[in-house]
Amino acid sequence: MNDNVRQYGELATQLLIESRRSTATDTLLKYNDVLVRQIIREQRQLESLIQSSLEVSQNAMDGDNTMTPTILLYQTAILRNKRCLLAYHHHRIERLKDLYWSVGGALPLLLATHTNPAANVSSASSSGDIRSKLSPHEVDFLRSYNDSLLEFRSGVAAPEEVDLFAPILRPPKDLHVLVRVVRDCGVIQTEVGAIDFKRGQRFLVRRGDVEHLIVQGYLEEV
Amino acid sequence: MADLDWDFAFDVDHLDEETSRQPKRAPKTSRSRSKSVAPAQDRDGDVEIQDDFDIGAERDDGGGRGFNLGILGEEVDDGGEESLVQELFRHWLNERHSPDILPINEVLLAGLLDRIRKQTSDVQLLRSDPNSSEDEHFRIMLVQTEVERLKFVIRSYMRTRLFKVEKYAQFITSHPEVHDKLSKAELEHAQRYTQTLEAHFTNSVLQSLPPEQQSLNEDMVFMPPMIPEPDKNRPVFAHARRNCPPVRLPDGSMIEMEKGQISLLSYSVIEQMLLRGEVELV
Numbered sequence: 001m002n003d004n005v006r007q008y009g010e011l012a013t014q015l016l017i018e019s020r021r022s023t024a025t026d027t028l029l030k031y032n033d034v035l036v037r038q039i040i041r042e043q044r045q046l047e048s049l050i051q052s053s054l055e056v057s058q059n060a061m062d063g064d065n066t067m068t069p070t071i072l073l074y075q076t077a078i079l080r081n082k083r084c085l086l087a088y089h090h091h092r093i094e095r096l097k098d099l100y101w102s103v104g105g106a107l108p109l110l111l112a113t114h115t116n117p118a119a120n121v122s123s124a125s126s127s128g129d130i131r132s133k134l135s136p137h138e139v140d141f142l143r144s145y146n147d148s149l150l151e152f153r154s155g156v157a158a159p160e161e162v163d164l165f166a167p168i169l170r171p172p173k174d175l176h177v178l179v180r181v182v183r184d185c186g187v188i189q190t191e192v193g194a195i196d197f198k199r200g201q202r203f204l205v206r207r208g209d210v211e212h213l214i215v216q217g218y219l220e221e222v
Numbered sequence: 223m224a225d226l227d228w229d230f231a232f233d234v235d236h237l238d239e240e241t242s243r244q245p246k247r248a249p250k251t252s253r254s255r256s257k258s259v260a261p262a263q264d265r266d267g268d269v270e271i272q273d274d275f276d277i278g279a280e281r282d283d284g285g286g287r288g289f290n291l292g293i294l295g296e297e298v299d300d301g302g303e304e305s306l307v308q309e310l311f312r313h314w315l316n317e318r319h320s321p322d323i324l325p326i327n328e329v330l331l332a333g334l335l336d337r338i339r340k341q342t343s344d345v346q347l348l349r350s351d352p353n354s355s356e357d358e359h360f361r362i363m364l365v366q367t368e369v370e371r372l373k374f375v376i377r378s379y380m381r382t383r384l385f386k387v388e389k390y391a392q393f394i395t396s397h398p399e400v401h402d403k404l405s406k407a408e409l410e411h412a413q414r415y416t417q418t419l420e421a422h423f424t425n426s427v428l429q430s431l432p433p434e435q436q437s438l439n440e441d442m443v444f445m446p447p448m449i450p451e452p453d454k455n456r457p458v459f460a461h462a463r464r465n466c467p468p469v470r471l472p473d474g475s476m477i478e479m480e481k482g483q484i485s486l487l488s489y490s491v492i493e494q495m496l497l498r499g500e501v502e503l504v
Binding site: 036037040043044047078082083085086089090093097135137138140141144145148149151152155156162163164166168171172173174175207208 | 335363366367370371373374375376377378380381384388405406407408410411414415418419421422423425426427430431432434435438448
């Protein structure tokens with residue numbers, strides 16, 4: 001059907017539009033496997049076209065370079081498609097890294113499948129179904145990224161003094177913070193002993209002790 | 223929790239100046255509050271806590287009792303030298319404003335972390351002392367808040383560097399001359415990150431392409447390179463910390479910055495002066 005009238009590179013443009021839409025709406029779109037495969041097919045097709053054109057020009061007589069513009073055209077299309085593919089994947093990686101940091105490096109939380117929709121309503125609803133939007137390679141990437149960061153953290157002088165994963169948006173103003181428990185998170189050790197955080201309760205606790213729980217959406221600042 | 227008097231509700235707004243983007247104000251605030259906690263060893267081996275916290279006007283100039291922990295570096299900044307914290311702020315702001323990754327100052331970080339550790343253990347000691355008064359608890363809280371805020375700056379500094387390390391990972395890995403600027407952990411992370419990213423590209427895209435198209439390092443005419451490099455031509459605001467030797471601008475003319483002068487220049491122009499500490503980025 002319209003496969004016949006499609007220009008080279010048109011599919012890649014769709015891919016880029018998707019990336020831009022993802023940035024503009026600040027959401028992670030589902031990995032577009034179909035489109036990526038289509039573009040890769042186009043690449044193979046272009047490559048075979050180039051090869052046959054090269055043969056033609058080699059068989060032709062010296063000085064006959066009528067095929068050169070054709071080859072150049074294919075070549076440009078190939079390069080552009082490849083770049084678009086890489087840009088699409090890189091853009092997604094950057095988004096995933098943002099997500100990763102926004103939950104304070106809690107990879108299991110990020111990858112958790114949406115098993116219990118009732119329990120995690122608020123902040124988790126956005127992160128709950130992330131897994132289904134990722135390609136398997138992206139999951140692998142996040143895993144090795146996480147490993148690498150953990151290793152980086154242990155290489156840093158003082159892992160327990162400076163928590164690398166804590167948020168860096170606002171400087172802390174108070175030592176303590178009043179929190180409301182949004183989701184049960186069990187018994188947590190704080191400077192005044194262990195506290196069992198149950199949903200609905202309020203506590204005044206040392207910020208450093210619960211910072212990661214706030215980031216991960218278990219607690220909410222009041 | 224009860225003994226912590228957190229609801230003193232004192233005004234901590236001035237603390238914010240420390241983390242504001244104007245480094246010149248930081249020395250002022252750091253001078254305005256000093257404190258020292260001095261655990262001293264008694265003859266009989268008991269640890270006795272003396273404290274001569276002093277806040278603001280009540281400052282004790284002699285400092286004869288105990289020694290000044292001065293995490294804010296009060297004891298050194300009077301002679302025109304900058305304290306550890308001021309130095310950290312300068313490095314932090316430079317790093318945040320510079321397009322390129324700057325050499326890491328591991329000595330400085332280690333020194334600060336040592337002080338934080340010491341301050342924290344002193345605070346623990348004081349807190350566990352049942353005799354400490356309400357007033358002391360209030361001071362302890364100030365110290366703790368301050369330590370937290372200092373940690374925040376260190377964290378932000380490390381994260382800024384980490385961001386650049388990842389952004390330019392491939393560039394860093396392939397240019398050995400950059401390696402000296404990084405700490406060992408950062409360099410290793412850059413190498414691992416490069417590997418991970420290239421593996422991801424290979425698995426998702428490149429391996430499905432025909433063999434002729436699989437390279438990631440293409441130098442094509444008319445196309446920008448695929449590996450991002452620091453853009454050293456980016457304009458930055460440079461503030462001269464002392465009188466600087468003349469430098470040549472890209473258009474051939476010379477500029478000589480006087481102490482205190484702020485100029486908007488291309489990063490490549492002031493790069494050397496920044497490394498020598500003659501200017502800071504604001």
